[in-house]
Amino acid sequence: MDKLSDTLGRFGGVNLLPLALAAVAFVLIGAPSSWVTLTIAGLSMGMMVFLMASGLSLVFGLMDVLNFGHSAFISFGAFVAASVLAALGGWLDGGPMLAAAALALALIAAIAFGLAAGLFFETVIIRPVYRDHLRQILITMGALIVSEQIILAVWGGTPITVPRPPFLEGAWIIGDVSIEIYRLFAFGLGAAVFVGLMVLLNRTRIGLLIRAGVENREMVEALGFKIDRLFIGVFMLGSALAALGGAMWAGYETLITPALGGEMMIVVFIVVIIGGLGSIEGTLLGAIIVGLTANYVGYLAPKLALASNMILMMTILMWRPSGLRPAVK
Amino acid sequence: MKQTFGTLTVKTAMLVIFALLLFAPFLFQDIRALEVAARICIFIVLVASYDLLIGYTGIVSFAHTMFFGFGAYGSAIALKQMGPGWDAVALGTAAGVLVSLVVATAIGLVSLRVKAIFFAMITLAAASVVLVLASQLSQITGGEDGMTYRTPDLFKTATKLLVADDGKVVRWFGVKLNGKLAAYYFVFFTSLVLFLVMLRITVSPLGTVLKAIRENEARAEAIGYRVVAYRTFVFCLSAVVASLAGSIYALWLKYTGPDTALSFAIMIDILLMVVIGGMGTMWGAVIGAVLMVMAQYYLRDLMGAASEAVAGIPLLPELLAPDRWLFWLGIIFILLVYFFPKGIVGTLNTKGVRS
Numbered sequence: 001m002d003k004l005s006d007t008l009g010r011f012g013g014v015n016l017l018p019l020a021l022a023a024v025a026f027v028l029i030g031a032p033s034s035w036v037t038l039t040i041a042g043l044s045m046g047m048m049v050f051l052m053a054s055g056l057s058l059v060f061g062l063m064d065v066l067n068f069g070h071s072a073f074i075s076f077g078a079f080v081a082a083s084v085l086a087a088l089g090g091w092l093d094g095g096p097m098l099a100a101a102a103l104a105l106a107l108i109a110a111i112a113f114g115l116a117a118g119l120f121f122e123t124v125i126i127r128p129v130y131r132d133h134l135r136q137i138l139i140t141m142g143a144l145i146v147s148e149q150i151i152l153a154v155w156g157g158t159p160i161t162v163p164r165p166p167f168l169e170g171a172w173i174i175g176d177v178s179i180e181i182y183r184l185f186a187f188g189l190g191a192a193v194f195v196g197l198m199v200l201l202n203r204t205r206i207g208l209l210i211r212a213g214v215e216n217r218e219m220v221e222a223l224g225f226k227i228d229r230l231f232i233g234v235f236m237l238g239s240a241l242a243a244l245g246g247a248m249w250a251g252y253e254t255l256i257t258p259a260l261g262g263e264m265m266i267v268v269f270i271v272v273i274i275g276g277l278g279s280i281e282g283t284l285l286g287a288i289i290v291g292l293t294a295n296y297v298g299y300l301a302p303k304l305a306l307a308s309n310m311i312l313m314m315t316i317l318m319w320r321p322s323g324l325r326p327a328v329k
Numbered sequence: 330m331k332q333t334f335g336t337l338t339v340k341t342a343m344l345v346i347f348a349l350l351l352f353a354p355f356l357f358q359d360i361r362a363l364e365v366a367a368r369i370c371i372f373i374v375l376v377a378s379y380d381l382l383i384g385y386t387g388i389v390s391f392a393h394t395m396f397f398g399f400g401a402y403g404s405a406i407a408l409k410q411m412g413p414g415w416d417a418v419a420l421g422t423a424a425g426v427l428v429s430l431v432v433a434t435a436i437g438l439v440s441l442r443v444k445a446i447f448f449a450m451i452t453l454a455a456a457s458v459v460l461v462l463a464s465q466l467s468q469i470t471g472g473e474d475g476m477t478y479r480t481p482d483l484f485k486t487a488t489k490l491l492v493a494d495d496g497k498v499v500r501w502f503g504v505k506l507n508g509k510l511a512a513y514y515f516v517f518f519t520s521l522v523l524f525l526v527m528l529r530i531t532v533s534p535l536g537t538v539l540k541a542i543r544e545n546e547a548r549a550e551a552i553g554y555r556v557v558a559y560r561t562f563v564f565c566l567s568a569v570v571a572s573l574a575g576s577i578y579a580l581w582l583k584y585t586g587p588d589t590a591l592s593f594a595i596m597i598d599i600l601l602m603v604v605i606g607g608m609g610t611m612w613g614a615v616i617g618a619v620l621m622v623m624a625q626y627y628l629r630d631l632m633g634a635a636s637e638a639v640a641g642i643p644l645l646p647e648l649l650a651p652d653r654w655l656f657w658l659g660i661i662f663i664l665l666v667y668f669f670p671k672g673i674v675g676t677l678n679t680k681g682v683r684s
Contacts, residue, residue, distance in 0.1 A: 066446045128667060135666055137389050137449055138604060142662040145597060149656035262593070266457045269450045310458045313451075317439065 014324045018288045025296040033176040038295045044183035046284075046291025047190025048252065051245030053268045053275075053283050054197065055238020061214045061278020063231050065126055066133075068140040070242055070268065072147035073117060075261030077110040077243025078250035079155050082162045084109045092165050099165035110247035111240045118239025122232050151258045159257045162250045186248050193241065197280050210234060214278055270313045276323025285324055335677040339612055346619055350517060354510055355502050361626070367513055369622045370520040371578045376602045377527050377614035378570035384608035385531060386563050387543035392452035393599055395459045396433065396568040398591035400425035400575025405476055405585035406469060413479040422576040426569050433568035437561035460591050475586020484512040484580065516581050523570055528611050530566075539563055540609075597655070598625075601662050607672025616673050621658075628654055 022039055029035045056070045084106040085092070091102040125143045129135040168185055171178045201207035212220045213227055221227050249264065250256045267290060275286030290309055297308040316324065349356065353366035375397060382388045403425025404418060411417040432455075440451045463470045470476070479485075485508040504510065530536055541549040542556055550556045579585045588594070598621060606617025632654055669676050 060446075066450075068449075125663070133446055134383075134387060134389060135670060137446065138600065138666045139663055141597075141600065142659050142666065145655055145659035145662070149653050149659060153653055153656070266454055270454055273447065273450055273454075307458055307462070310454060313454065314439065317451075 014320075015285060017285070017324070018292055021289060021292050021296070025292070025300075028300055029296070034299065036177045037179065038299055039292065040179055040183055040187070042292035042295035043288060044186040044190070044252075044291070045294065046288035047187050047194075048245055048248045049264070049267055049271055049291060050190055050284050050287035051193060051248060052242050052264060053245075053271045053287055054193075054280055055235075055241045056268060057272050057275065057277055057279065057283045058210075059235055059238045060272070062210060062217075062234050063130070065130065065136055066140075066277075067121075067126065068137055069121065069125070069144040069147060070140075070238075071261035071265035072144055072151075073114050073239045073242035074246035074249070074264050074268075075151055075258060076117060076147070077114055077246030078162075078256050078260055079151060079160070079258075080113045080243070081106040081110040081247030082160055082250050082256060083155075085163050086160075089163060092163055096165075096167050099167060103165045103168075107244060107247055110243040114240035114243025115236045117243070118236035119232065121239065122235040126235075148258060148261065151261075155258065157258060159255050162254050162256060164251055164254065168251070182252060186252060189244075189248065193244070194280070194284055201280065206230070206233075267309065270309050272323075273313055274316050274323060276320075276326030279325050282323055282325035335679065339616075339674055339677050343612055343615060346615060353517075354513055355504050358504060363509070363513060365622060365626050367516045367581050369619055370516050371574050371581070372598075372602065372618040372622055373615050374520045374523045374527075374574040374577075375571055376599055376606070376618045377524055377611050378567040378574070379599050380603050380608060380611065380614045381527060381531070381539070381563055381567045381570075383603055384610065384613070385536060385543060386539045386560060388560060388564065389446075389449040390452040390564070391449060391596055392436065392456040392459075393567070393571055394591055394593070394595045395452075395456040396429045396571035397575040397578075397595065398459065398463065399429045399432070400572030400577075401579040401585045401590035402463065402470060402575075403428065403572070404576040404579040405478060408478040408480065408579075409476055413481050415481055418481065418576075418580065421579075422573065425572045425576055429568040429572035430565055433565045434561065437564045438557075456593070456596070460587060460593070463591055464587055471586065473587060475584060475589070477584045480512075480580050480583055482508075484508045484515070512581060516577055519577050520574070523573060524611070527570065531611055535559075543609075594655075601658055603672075604662060604665055605672055607674035607676070607678075609671075610674050610678070613672050613674040620673075624654070624658070632657075 025038070026032075026035050029038070052070075052074050055073075056067060060066050085102060088102040088105065091098040093099075121143065125139055126136065129139050164182065168182045171180045173179075199207075201211060209220060209225055209227075209230055213230060217227060246260070246264070249260070253260070271286040271290050272283060273286075274289060275282030275284070290312065293308055293312055297304050350366055350370060354363060357363065357366070375393070379390075379393050382390055382393075400422065403423075404421035407417040407421025407424065411420070436452065436455060440448050464473050467473075531539075538549065538554055538559055541552075541554070542559060546556055575590060578590065582589060602617035602621045603614065604617070605620055606615065607613030665672065671679070
C-alpha cells in the first residue's frame with residue numbers, strides 16, 4: 001500500500017486526480033467524441049473558474065483575509081466587459097483586427113476596473129478589520145450586498161446579452177468531434193495567466209516576498225519589507241483576475257444577469273476549499289476537477305449536476321480536511 | 330449588575346415591545362400591521378437562535394435560512410399532502426426538526442473542527458445547494474412558485490371564537506374574535522416560549538461555556554471542555570429552533586416558497602438584524618428584528634417618496650428607488666460593524682459603565 005502511494009506520489013500524487021476523473025468518465029460515457037467535447041468544455045470552464053478563484057486564494061494565503069465580497073469583482077468584470085463590447089458593437093463587425101481590438105479593450109477595461117475596485121476595497125473596507133475573522137466576514141458580506149445593489153441600480157435587473165467577436169464564434173469540427181473556439185480561447189487565456197502567475201511567484205523578487213509572506217508574515221516584516229504595500233498589490237491583482245474571469249465568463253454565457261456573481265461565488269468557494277487555501281497550484285487543480293465534474297455529471301446524470309460539486313467537496317474534505325494542496329499550514 | 334441609564338433604556342424598550350406585541354391586534358387594527366407584528370415575533374426567535382451561534386459561540390454560519398426553510402417546507406408539505414389538520418402540523422414540524430437535526434449534526438461533525446472561515450464557506454455552499462434543490466424538485470416543493478395550503482380550521486379568518494346571541498362574532502374593543510386573532514396569538518405565544526427557553530439557556534452554565542469558547546477556544550479546550558461537542562450541540566440547537574420558527578411561519582402565512590422561507594435575502598436580513606441589535610445578547614435580537622422588519626415594511630414607502638423628490642439627478646433616483654433599500658442597509662451594516670460592533674443593545678449596555 002505504501003509502495004503504491006509512493007509510486008503515485010512520484011508521478012504527481014493528487015495532480016493525477018483530473019486524469020483519473022477523465023479516465024473514469026471515458027469508460028462511463030463510452031462515446032469518444034462526446035468525451036472529448038465534454039473534457040474540453042470542462043477544462044475551459046475550469047480555467048475560467050481558476051481565474052476567478054486564484055485571487056481569493058492568494059489573498060487568503062498572504063493576508064489571512066477571506067473576502068466574501070470577491071464575487072462582486074466577478075460581476076463587475078462581467079458587466080463592464082459587456083458594456084464595453086456593446087458600446088463598441090460597430091467594431092465587432094468591422095473585420096478581425098477591429099474585433100480583436102474591441103475584445104482586448106473590453107478585457108482591459110474589466111481588468112482596470114478590477115484593479116481600481118480592489119484598491120478601494122482593500123483600503124476602505126478590509127484594512128480596518130485585519131486579523132478579525134468574524135468582522136471580516138460581516139464587513140465583506142455587507143460590501144457584497146452594496147455592490148450587488150449598485151450593479152442592479154446601474155445595469156438593471158434584466159438579463160444583458162454579451163456580443164462576441166465573430167472570430168470566436170462557431171466551432172471547429174475534427175472528425176465527429178466539435179470544439180467551440182471560445183472554449184479554446186478561454187483555456188488558452190487561463191493557461192497563460194497560470195503560467196504568468198507561476199513565473200511571478202517563483203522567479204521574481206516580488207514573488208519571493210509574497211511566498212515568504214504566506215509562510216511567515218512577521219519574519220518578512222522584521223526583515224524590513226513593507227508587507228502592507230505587498231498586500232495592496234496582491235489584493236488588486238486578485239480583484240483584477242476575478243474581473244477578468246467574470247468578463248470571460250460573460251462571453252461564455254453570452255447572457256448575463258446580476259445573479260451571476262452569486263452563482264459563481266459558490267463554485268469559487270468550492271474550488272478554493274477543494275484546492276486548499278493559499279496555493280495557486282491547488283486552486284488550478286480544484287478548478288479543473290470542478291469543471292470536469294460539472295460537465296461529466298451534467299452529461300451522465302443531469303439531475304445530479306447541482307449537487308455534484310457539493311458531494312465532491314464533502315468527499316475531498318473527508319479525505320483531506322485542509323484541501324488537496326494547501327499552502328497554509 | 331448595577332443599573333445604568335443604558336441598561337434601563339434597554340429594559341424599558343423590551344417592556345414596550347413586549348406590550349406592543351402582546352396587544353398588537355387591539356392596538357393596530359389593520360391587516361398589514363398584524364402581518365408586521367407576526368413577522369417580528371417569528372424573526373425575534375430566528376435571530377435569537379442565530380445569535381446563539383454568532384454572538385455567543387462565535388460560529389459564523391450562512392445556513393440558518395436553510396434550517397428555517399426545512400421547518401417551513403416540512404409543515405407546508407405535510408399540510409398540502411395530508412390536508413389541514415393538527416396531525417399534519419405535528420408531523421410536518423417533527424419532520425422539519427428531524428431533517429434539520431440530521432443535517433446540522435452532519436455539517437457540524439464534518440466541519441466545525443476547521444477554522445471559522447472554512448465553516449462559513451461550507452455552510453454557504455450547503456445552503457445554496459438546498460435552495461437550488463427546493464426550486465428543482467417542483468413536484469414536492471412547488472418550485473419557484475412555492476405552495477399555498479390550508480391550515481387547521483382554528484386559524485381560518487371565518488372561524489368564530491366567541492359567538493354572541495345574534496350569531497355574530499363577539500367584538501372586544503372593536504376587534505373581531507376570529508381565527509386570525511387565534512393565529513396571531515398562536516404565533517406570539519409559541520415565539521415567546523421559544524425565546525424564553527433560549528434566554529434561559531444563555532444564562533445557564535452551558536451559556537457560560539459557549540462564551541468561553543468564543544473568547545478563547547484553546548483555553549476552553551485546555552480547561553477540559555470538548556469544544557467540538559459543544560459547538561456541534563449549539564449548532565444543532567439553533568438549527569432546531571430555526572426549524573420550529575419556520576414551521577410557525579408556514580402556519581401563519583399559509584404559503585411557503587423560496588422567497589419567504591429559503592432565499593439568501595432572508596439570511597442577509599438575519600445577519601443585519603443580529604448586527605444592528607447587537608451580537609452576544611438576546612435583547613439585541615429583539616431590537617434588531619423589530620427595527621429591520623419595520624424598515625422592510627415602511628422604509629420602502631419613504632424611499633419611494635425620496636426617489637421621486639430627486640428625479641432630476643442622475644443615478645440618485647435609481648439608488649433611492651424602493652427596491653434599492655438593501656443598498657442603504659448594506660452601507661449602514663458596514664458602518665455599524667466598524668463603529669458599533671456591539672450593536673445597539675451592546676453599546677447601550679456599556680454606556681455609563683466605567684471600565
